[in-house]
Amino acid sequence: MARILLNNVTKRYGKFKELAVDNFNMDIKDQEFLVFLGPSGCGKSTTLRMVAGLEDISEGEIYIGDTLVNDYPPKDRDISMVFQNYALYPNLTVYENIAFGLRIRKMPKHEIEAAVKRAADVLEIGNFLNRKPRELSGGQRQRVALGRAIVRSPQAFLMDEPLSNLDAKLRVQMRAEIIRLHRTIGVTTIYVTHDQIEAMTMGDRIVVMNKGVIQQVDTPEQIYHKPQNLFVAKFIGNQPMNFFEGTIEEINGYLTFSTQTFSIRLTDKQTKMFNQLRGVSYNIIMGIRPEYMSFEKEMFDVYPNAVLKGVLQFNEFIGSDHYYHLDSQGRESFTVRAHPRFSYREGEEVRVAIDMEKVLFFDSKTEKLLTI
């Protein structure tokens, strides 16, 4: 068990020295479950593979525990890795798959047997130790892969999208199982995924990446509620956040956010923030999640000056909720999450209140979250 430290780690590929990972700095705490999240091709796997030693580091330093491992081969880094496609040895039985690393390390036979048995018990794969990988289901295979990872009691687990080959139901189940595993053995884990639900439910902290650059490192709550820039705001959230382009203006002595179709009054706190930021008439992008826009009467009472009108375009019903897609004067469109008891028809004009406490403002030039 150990902390993992990445200092200015950079990776360039190929003849043209294309940047795959750009100046990556990260301090992963002992026993932490850290998730790399980002769109395809953003450099998650590359970073993970550099930690594993499967990929050379172009610049920077990687420490595992207190050891600088830049020049260590994978086997000497005391890590284990789980791959998306399981990567089991197809010619060996489940037992031999798990025992492989131990045999190479010349562990005495009875100790191997005990270790494999322990791992098999934890993962409940004791019943098919004598089978070949091809005789197992996807979920069972991934369990064997996990068994192979834990049996060596390494300092860290590296997992590269271990669940993305499984079907939805199994994924949920395995997700819980990996979390349980992490709780019981408490090994530092780096987990790569492009599935934000996985990231949110599993990570102690999430690293959101884009184009090889870290966008934000934070707890799931912070990532969701306080995305530090537009990219994170857009990337996180099953139903995308609503964005409105506009400016901050002073109207009747109050600071307001105005778009082409509506104006809403800022709260005192937000007014204070913009005053400190020296400014009115910024070009601003306002972000608000669908669940913080509402048809509820109480909301209109609390924020009477943060109301806009929209025409219902279509309605997504997902069981527990409705997602109403609205359109304001054909210029701005947005989505509102509502309780199923609200039922509007397409083409109807409705009023929506905004929960001003949850509104986020981004500078439209730097795309950064505005805060004080």
Next chain:
Amino acid sequence: MKMIEVLRNFAQESKWKWSNFLLEIKRLDRTQYIILFFLTIASIFMLLPIVYIFNHAFKPLHELFLFPPTFIVQDPTFQNFIELLTLTSNTFVPVSRFIFNSVIVTVLATIAMVVTSALCAYALSKHPFPGSKLVFSLIMISLLFVPQVLQIPRYVVVESLGIMNTYWGHVLPLIAMPVGVFLMKQFIDQVPNEVLEAAKIDGASEFGMFFRIVMPIVTPAIATIAIISFQSAWGNTETSQLFMQDESMKTLPYYMMSLTANLANSVARQGAAAAGALIMFLPQFIMFLFFQRKVIATMAHSGIK
């Protein structure tokens, strides 16, 4: 596609069972019955020479010259084999020496060819280096050369290596085997890189990965290459002809060739030739029976995943 599936099921069945075979047959539809019918006819036709070789070797002299020739031997005898042995017992080199040479050369060459092809393909497939694509293309291009074109350069090489009249002279010229490299590379390409990376993280050395992971996965390819290289080594006369002046270093196929060279119109030695043909044929036949399941698996590509 269903045909392939049927074939594959045969290949994977550990024991041949007629009941299973009949079950599989029942699953076919009409066009497949027709195909099966013609394939059966064709395979019987292909089988005839084999039957003929077996019978011919046991025919007594008078049956050998029957006209029209008979397929099935009526009065089987070992006379021909005895003739083959006695024919040479009073010459300079006995036939047993040729057989001995052939066995040694074939075993050595087969092993060397399989190992070399596998190592070469592994490097080309899993450790690409600058220019490795070019190397692979060159290997493929070398398939196009007719062996005769290479005889003289080969002679020069063997001569200057000083391995004339040694077993090396038989084995070395055969080792480079483009077909083997090609086949092997196709198979190794299919081994996911992640499997090797997992092994690397588990602590396996390069040779550990090669022998404990890659080789067991590609056994069908090994079997196929083993058969092909066995055949080419066992039937090879070229090295005896070119590099072995010493009669005692020549191999059985060369001897067979000289035995039958001017046989067309003669009566003598017909029996010995028939027996020799069987001796030449038998190892290949056994070899094929031994590996055929694996080979069918290669063809039906039951493969790796």
